[in-house]
Amino acid sequence: MLGGIIALAAGLKDVVGHAFEPLDLAHALLLSGGVALFLAGDVAFRRTLDIGPGHLRAVAATLALATIPLGLTISALAQLTALVVFLSGSLLLEARAAR
Secondary structure (H helix, E strand, O other): OHHHHHHHHHHHHHHHOOOOOOHHHHHHHHHHHHHHHHHHHHHHHHHHHHOOOOHHHHHHHHHHHHHHHHHHHOOOOHHHHHHHHHHHHHHHHHHOOOH
Protein backbone atom coordinates (compact mmCIF):
# COMPACT_ATOMS: atom_id res chain seq x y z
CA MET A 1 0.00 0.00 0.00
CA LEU A 2 2.86 2.35 0.81
CA GLY A 3 4.43 1.75 -2.61
CA GLY A 4 1.13 2.75 -4.20
CA ILE A 5 1.02 5.98 -2.22
CA ILE A 6 4.57 6.84 -3.26
CA ALA A 7 3.89 6.07 -6.94
CA LEU A 8 0.68 8.11 -6.86
CA ALA A 9 2.51 11.06 -5.28
CA ALA A 10 5.17 10.94 -7.99
CA GLY A 11 2.47 10.91 -10.67
CA LEU A 12 0.55 13.75 -9.03
CA LYS A 13 3.66 15.92 -9.05
CA ASP A 14 3.53 16.03 -12.84
CA VAL A 15 -0.26 16.40 -12.95
CA VAL A 16 -0.12 19.54 -10.83
CA GLY A 17 2.46 21.17 -13.08
CA HIS A 18 1.02 20.14 -16.45
CA ALA A 19 -2.66 19.36 -15.89
CA PHE A 20 -3.90 20.19 -19.37
CA GLU A 21 -1.15 18.41 -21.30
CA PRO A 22 -0.96 14.72 -22.18
CA LEU A 23 1.32 12.65 -19.98
CA ASP A 24 4.19 10.49 -21.09
CA LEU A 25 3.86 6.76 -20.45
CA ALA A 26 5.94 6.79 -17.28
CA HIS A 27 3.83 9.44 -15.55
CA ALA A 28 0.53 7.94 -16.71
CA LEU A 29 1.69 4.59 -15.29
CA LEU A 30 2.76 6.21 -12.03
CA LEU A 31 -0.62 7.85 -11.59
CA SER A 32 -2.81 4.87 -12.42
CA GLY A 33 -0.37 2.26 -11.23
CA GLY A 34 -0.06 3.97 -7.85
CA VAL A 35 -3.81 3.88 -7.34
CA ALA A 36 -4.02 0.27 -8.56
CA LEU A 37 -1.13 -0.81 -6.35
CA PHE A 38 -2.68 0.86 -3.30
CA LEU A 39 -6.04 -0.78 -3.95
CA ALA A 40 -4.48 -4.19 -4.54
CA GLY A 41 -2.56 -3.84 -1.28
CA ASP A 42 -5.76 -2.86 0.49
CA VAL A 43 -7.55 -5.93 -0.90
CA ALA A 44 -4.72 -8.17 0.31
CA PHE A 45 -4.76 -6.46 3.71
CA ARG A 46 -8.52 -6.96 4.07
CA ARG A 47 -8.28 -10.62 3.09
CA THR A 48 -5.40 -11.24 5.50
CA LEU A 49 -7.29 -9.71 8.43
CA ASP A 50 -10.67 -11.01 7.22
CA ILE A 51 -12.29 -7.58 7.63
CA GLY A 52 -14.57 -7.55 4.65
CA PRO A 53 -14.78 -8.21 0.95
CA GLY A 54 -12.53 -6.35 -1.40
CA HIS A 55 -13.97 -7.33 -4.77
CA LEU A 56 -15.19 -3.81 -5.56
CA ARG A 57 -11.75 -2.42 -4.74
CA ALA A 58 -10.16 -5.02 -6.99
CA VAL A 59 -12.46 -3.92 -9.82
CA ALA A 60 -11.55 -0.29 -9.10
CA ALA A 61 -7.84 -1.21 -9.32
CA THR A 62 -8.43 -2.70 -12.76
CA LEU A 63 -10.41 0.36 -13.86
CA ALA A 64 -7.60 2.58 -12.57
CA LEU A 65 -5.23 0.93 -15.02
CA ALA A 66 -7.79 1.44 -17.78
CA THR A 67 -7.38 5.23 -17.41
CA ILE A 68 -3.83 5.20 -18.76
CA PRO A 69 -4.93 5.94 -22.37
CA LEU A 70 -6.77 9.06 -21.13
CA GLY A 71 -3.56 10.45 -19.70
CA LEU A 72 -1.60 9.60 -22.83
CA THR A 73 -4.04 11.04 -25.37
CA ILE A 74 -6.18 13.72 -23.68
CA SER A 75 -4.64 15.22 -20.55
CA ALA A 76 -3.42 14.49 -17.06
CA LEU A 77 -6.53 16.12 -15.65
CA ALA A 78 -8.78 13.79 -17.66
CA GLN A 79 -6.98 10.77 -16.27
CA LEU A 80 -7.13 12.11 -12.73
CA THR A 81 -10.83 12.89 -13.08
CA ALA A 82 -11.55 9.36 -14.28
CA LEU A 83 -9.58 7.95 -11.34
CA VAL A 84 -11.60 10.02 -8.87
CA VAL A 85 -14.89 8.96 -10.50
CA PHE A 86 -13.96 5.26 -10.39
CA LEU A 87 -12.77 5.43 -6.79
CA SER A 88 -15.77 7.42 -5.62
CA GLY A 89 -18.17 5.07 -7.37
CA SER A 90 -16.45 2.06 -5.89
CA LEU A 91 -16.63 3.46 -2.38
CA LEU A 92 -20.28 4.44 -2.78
CA LEU A 93 -21.20 0.97 -4.03
CA GLU A 94 -19.26 -0.58 -1.19
CA ALA A 95 -21.04 1.59 1.39
CA ARG A 96 -24.41 0.77 -0.15
CA ALA A 97 -23.64 -2.97 -0.06
CA ALA A 98 -22.63 -2.73 3.62
CA ARG A 99 -26.09 -1.45 4.62
